[in-house]
Amino acid sequence: MIMTNVNTVPGKKIVEHFGIVQGSTVRAKHVGRDFMASLKNLVGGELKGYTELLQDSRKEAMQRMEEQARQMGANAVVNIRFATSSVAQGAAELFAYGTAVRVE
Amino acid sequence: MFLQNFNLIIFIVLIILGYSAGSLAEKRHYRSIIKRERQLLKMAVVTAEGSFPPGHVKSSTLVSGSAVISIDYFKRLLAILRNIFGGRVKSYESLIDRARREAILRMKESARKQGADMVINMRLETSTIGRNANRRNSVGSVEAIAYGTAIIRNN
Numbered sequence: 001m002i003m004t005n006v007n008t009v010p011g012k013k014i015v016e017h018f019g020i021v022q023g024s025t026v027r028a029k030h031v032g033r034d035f036m037a038s039l040k041n042l043v044g045g046e047l048k049g050y051t052e053l054l055q056d057s058r059k060e061a062m063q064r065m066e067e068q069a070r071q072m073g074a075n076a077v078v079n080i081r082f083a084t085s086s087v088a089q090g091a092a093e094l095f096a097y098g099t100a101v102r103v104e
Numbered sequence: 105m106f107l108q109n110f111n112l113i114i115f116i117v118l119i120i121l122g123y124s125a126g127s128l129a130e131k132r133h134y135r136s137i138i139k140r141e142r143q144l145l146k147m148a149v150v151t152a153e154g155s156f157p158p159g160h161v162k163s164s165t166l167v168s169g170s171a172v173i174s175i176d177y178f179k180r181l182l183a184i185l186r187n188i189f190g191g192r193v194k195s196y197e198s199l200i201d202r203a204r205r206e207a208i209l210r211m212k213e214s215a216r217k218q219g220a221d222m223v224i225n226m227r228l229e230t231s232t233i234g235r236n237a238n239r240r241n242s243v244g245s246v247e248a249i250a251y252g253t254a255i256i257r258n259n
Contacts, residue, residue, distance in 0.1 A: 003166040004253040006153045006225045011161030037174075037245075042118060043125035044176030044199075045133070046206075047245055050233060051172045054247060058168070080166060082249060084231040092233050 001066050002076035002103065009076050009103045016102035018072045023064030027057040028091040054094065058082065061096040074100035118177050126176025130198065137205050144212045148222040149252065160258055167223060167254045169210025172233065173203040174245035203248035204228060211250040220254035227251055 002009050029037070033049045040047055062080075069077050080098035087093050175183075179195035186193045207228070215223050229249050 002164065004164050004225075005166060005227065005251060006164075006253050010154075010156045010164045010224075010253070010255060011158060041174045041245070042122055042177045043129065044122065044174055044179065045126075045129040047172045047174050050245065050247070051170060054170055054172065054233070054249075058170070058249075080251075081227075082168075082229060082251060084229070084233070084247065084249070086231070086233055 001069065001074075003062070003066075003080055003098075004076070004078050005080045005098075007079055009078060009101075012076075012103040014078075014101045015104050016074075018069070018074050018100040018102070020097060021065050021068040021072070021074075021077060021100045022095070022097040023061040023066070023068065024093060024095040025057045025060045025064070026087060026091055026093045027053060028088075029053055054084070054092065057092070057094040058096065061094045065096050065098060069098075069100040072100050074102050076101050076103045119181065122177030122179070122181075126178055129176075130202070133202055133206075137202070137209065140209050140213075141205070144209065144216065147212045147216055147220075149208065149212060149226050150222070150224055151226050152224065154224045156255070162256045162258045164253050164255050165218065165220075166251065167211050167215045167218065167220070168249060168251035169207045169212070169214055170247060170249040171203050171206035171210065172245055172247045173199055173206070175199045200230065200246055200248070203230070203246050204250070207248040207250040211252065215252075215254040218254060219256055221257045222255050223252040224255060225253050 008014060037047050037049055077098040077100055083095040085093050182195050183193050231247050233247050
């Protein structure tokens with residue numbers, strides 16, 4: 001599955017268009033990690049636990065989107081966009097959407 | 105006497121800790137950012153889409169990089185004070201700047217790992233996450249994500 005965030009797949013031609021596909025996931029961190037993060041908040045710096053969490057969940061959202069595109073019979077997703085929102089305290093929603101197409 | 109001022113002592117200790125550890129970490133982070141930016145200068149990143157003549161592109165793939173950076177106790181206090189008078193909130197400026205540059209660097213690194221020659225249509229996004237994300241007036245930590253399409257050319 002080819003994923004790009006431009007309108008086309010460079011060097012290839014779009015032959016069929018399937019519409020929007022999307023994938024999302026809501027994740028929370030366990031209490032221990034949250035506690036560590038709040039300690040780290042005192043001295044500042046990178047919160048590695050959160051970075052990892054968000055990367056994993058973004059990957060998961062992408063996989064769900066890919067799955068949906070595959071079911072439609074697409075072999076590429078173009079124009080992918082990401083969005084993040086925090087739905088509740090300590091939980092974040094990761095959302096990925098794009099256009100499923102078939103390229104040659 | 106000691107017990108009466110216990111809260112005050114904790115407060116002062118936190119400020120000192122936040123100031124010293126925070127500014128040390130920030131300086132070290134900036135040094136590493138500048139060093140890695142120099143190393144990755146050859147990897148071209150553009151925000152334009154660009155068009156390629158047929159046959160020039162071997163493959164293309166999505167690359168992304170992200171970083172969650174939080175602000176220290178001292179700077180948070182400075183920002184709250186700044187809210188009273190208004191003006192530039194320098195402590196948050198450097199926080200967001202660090203997060204964005206780190207995210208772009210990670211994206212470039214992942215593009216280089218995949219053997220890409222350039223990254224086109226780079227997009228940046230920032231969001232606040234963590235415990236304080238839904239509370240007003242408090243930016244706990246910011247997440248910056250950079251993503252784009254890595255291009256591997258036909259040589």
